[in-house]
Amino acid sequence: MSFLKRFPPPGEGVRRQEPDTQAVLGDRGLGTGTLYIAESRLSWLDKSGLGFSLDYPTISLHAVSRDLNAYPWEHLYVMVNAKFEEEEPKEAPMGEGEEEEDSDDDIEPIAEFRFVPSDKSALEAMFSAMCECQALHPDPEDEDSDNDYEGEEYDVEAHERGQGDIPSFYTYEEGLSHLTSEGQATLERLEGMLAQSVSSQYHMAGVRTEDSAREFEDGMEVDTAPVVAGQFEDAEVDH
Amino acid sequence: MEISHSVKERTIAENSLVILLQGIHGYVTTVDLRDESTAVGRITNVDAFMNIRLAEVTFTDRQGRVSQLDDLFVTGRNVRYVHIPDEVDIRATVEKQLQLIHKVRYFGGRDKGRKEFPTARHK
Numbered sequence: 001m002s003f004l005k006r007f008p009p010p011g012e013g014v015r016r017q018e019p020d021t022q023a024v025l026g027d028r029g030l031g032t033g034t035l036y037i038a039e040s041r042l043s044w045l046d047k048s049g050l051g052f053s054l055d056y057p058t059i060s061l062h063a064v065s066r067d068l069n070a071y072p073w074e075h076l077y078v079m080v081n082a083k084f085e086e087e088e089p090k091e092a093p094m095g096e097g098e099e100e101e102d103s104d105d106d107i108e109p110i111a112e113f114r115f116v117p118s119d120k121s122a123l124e125a126m127f128s129a130m131c132e133c134q135a136l137h138p139d140p141e142d143e144d145s146d147n148d149y150e151g152e153e154y155d156v157e158a159h160e161r162g163q164g165d166i167p168s169f170y171t172y173e174e175g176l177s178h179l180t181s182e183g184q185a186t187l188e189r190l191e192g193m194l195a196q197s198v199s200s201q202y203h204m205a206g207v208r209t210e211d212s213a214r215e216f217e218d219g220m221e222v223d224t225a226p227v228v229a230g231q232f233e234d235a236e237v238d239h
Numbered sequence: 240m241e242i243s244h245s246v247k248e249r250t251i252a253e254n255s256l257v258i259l260l261q262g263i264h265g266y267v268t269t270v271d272l273r274d275e276s277t278a279v280g281r282i283t284n285v286d287a288f289m290n291i292r293l294a295e296v297t298f299t300d301r302q303g304r305v306s307q308l309d310d311l312f313v314t315g316r317n318v319r320y321v322h323i324p325d326e327v328d329i330r331a332t333v334e335k336q337l338q339l340i341h342k343v344r345y346f347g348g349r350d351k352g353r354k355e356f357p358t359a360r361h362k
Binding site: 059060061062063064065066067069070071077081108110123124127130131134135138139197 | 272273274286288290292296298301304305306307308309310311312313314315316317334
């Protein structure tokens with residue numbers, strides 16, 4: 001149990017505090033204490049002041065389990081993407097399964113925590129508090145890091161008025177004059193698709209006028225069927 | 240189906256396929272996780288970071304043990320696949336979500352109401 005440390009309970013940003021909660025790691029009980037679901041981290045401290053903390057980026061998932069066949073008490077289940085000390089390793093399974101499980105452990109360390117509150121009715125609130133805190137910690141290593149859509153970098157209204165500051169983006173009028181014949185053909189094709197998909201809501205009698213065409217030149221990919229991989233490869237706008 | 244209250248999340252959603260997942264709230268879906276476990280349940284929420292919340296879940300862990308979970312929250316990082324239900328029309332769902340976002344953004348008319356994005360010239 002040497003990963004247990006003494007530390008003061010979190011003071012700020014505690015969304016939910018649940019006393020009289022048992023903590024279990026794997027199949028080892030750690031005692032009874034208080035669970036602190038705080039915005040910065042998840043902490044549990046037993047009555048003597050010993051406990052541990054989990055950082056949200058390491059938490060893969062959490063859930064409310066009321067399935068008494070799977071585990072005899074209703075609890076909050078938390079799966080962590082990290083290794084914690086457990087006691088003797090579990091009995092190795094026989095046969096072909098053995099090798100696969102070993103390699104799994106090498107790649108993906110997993111620790112399973114269960115928090116069993118005395119007050120079962122608190123589980124939903126504990127779950128929700130964790131969801132909220134988890135959402136505060138988006139994955140910084142997200143490979144799809146095209147998520148820089150904040151404030152001035154992405155000035156939708158300014159682009160509509162033709163006052164965008166980003167040099168790679170053309171307003172409707174400017175852009176037309178820069179089109180090659182291939183670009184023109186692409187534009188016509190996309191506008192055709194656009195007319196089909198939104199005409200019922202935005203136009204009278206399905207007729208696209210100049211004004212309504214301009215309405216949609218707001219800097220976003222209005223191509224609303226991004227199902228095919230590589231569809232954005234020829235996109236001119238660099239977000 | 241509900242549109243996020245966050246400007247940033249709306250923008251992220253409309254520029255990625257997360258918007259598709261947000262359109263299938265309420266459907267029973269299979270989510271394969273990165274560690275080879277699987278969760279089958281009803282989608283109650285997907286945010287812009289692809290964090291997925293499921294209800295009434297049958298969870299099969301990577302060792303094949305099955306259990307029922309009332310509520311499950313998986314972080315986006317740990318999602319490998321989401322099996323879009325066959326009955327979902329993908330294109331229509333994406334278009335519908337985009338229209339919902341546009342309704343929120345242009346509430347009050349294009350030039351009326353509060354601007355969603357601050358502009359340098361308005362400072």
